[in-house]
Amino acid sequence: MTRAPLILISASTEARGVEFADISLSLSLNYPLAIKAGGGAPWVVPCLPDREFVTESVRHCDGVLLTGGDDIEPKLYAGPLPGALLRTVHPADPTRDLFELLLVDEVFRQRKPLLAICRGHQMLNVALGGTLLVDIQSQQRGAMNHARMDRKSQIVHEVQADSGSLLAQACGRTRFGVNSTHHQAVEKVAKSLRATAVSRDGIIEGLELGPADRHLLPFLLAVQFHPERLFRRHEEHLGLFRSFADACRRPSK
Secondary structure (H helix, E strand, O other): OOOOOEEEEEOEEEOOOOOOOOOEEEOOOHHHHHHHHHOOEEEEEOOOOOHHHHHHHHHHOOEEEEOOOOOOOHHHOOOOOOHHHHOOOOOOOHHHHHHHHHHHHHHHHHOOOEEEEOHHHHHHHHHOOOOEEOOHHHHOOOOOOOEOHHHOOOOOEEEEEOOOOHHHHHHOOOEEEEOOEOOOEEOOOOOOEEEEEEEOOOOEEEEEEOHHHHHHOOOEEEEOOOHHHOOOOOHHHHHHHHHHHHHHHOOOO
16 A cells, blocks of 8 residues: 655644633634645644754654644734834744744755645745735725635635646635635735736636745645635545645655
8 A cells, every 4th residue: 555645734823722721722623634635644733833843743753734723923024114004914833933934945955835714825825935915904905804714624716726726626616705704915926926816896816836936845736715625525636635745745846
């Protein structure tokens, strides 16, 4: 039997854990279940922003999944913000921010496949030099409500993916429904990336490497929605995890 590829999954943190009143790991079980359903072996790692730890962790895995969670520290992608805009930002975890910046850097150094979801989609863009909309409703005229926490496991709008994109290939279609639980979004796309999917109001829903930079990684796909909450009922979302796991089985060149 072929060994399932080992997928490193980044976790979030909680200030107070269930067992003790100390900092604890936090992660929806949907992520490892989706990785397993796609054919991978999930491996959840803690937010330890230590270069040696990150280097060794990436070396041992076959691919990396950046997960969703709280907002990213605005200082990493923007200058001073007006008070009203700053108040829309959820408290950031500088430990997780630093850990994931190191993780993205190491993924590119070691050329491992990468799948990034929601916050991970945004963190990838920031790590590579892009920027974010701090708050969609405040900064994007005519935008729909993307913070649909009341329907986080349900389809709430459609996205349009570019024909021939990695996203369209993984999903088996160019138009499909997604959930939406975010108030921030990619604004300026990092130079090495290109937007390959958008919602009807122009919010970027998918990122991939641009044509000139595809050699940098064997697989890179970032999505603003949460396929790990939809894969059980929607084949196109399971397709994302299958494509990712398949890429993780192939040796890097």
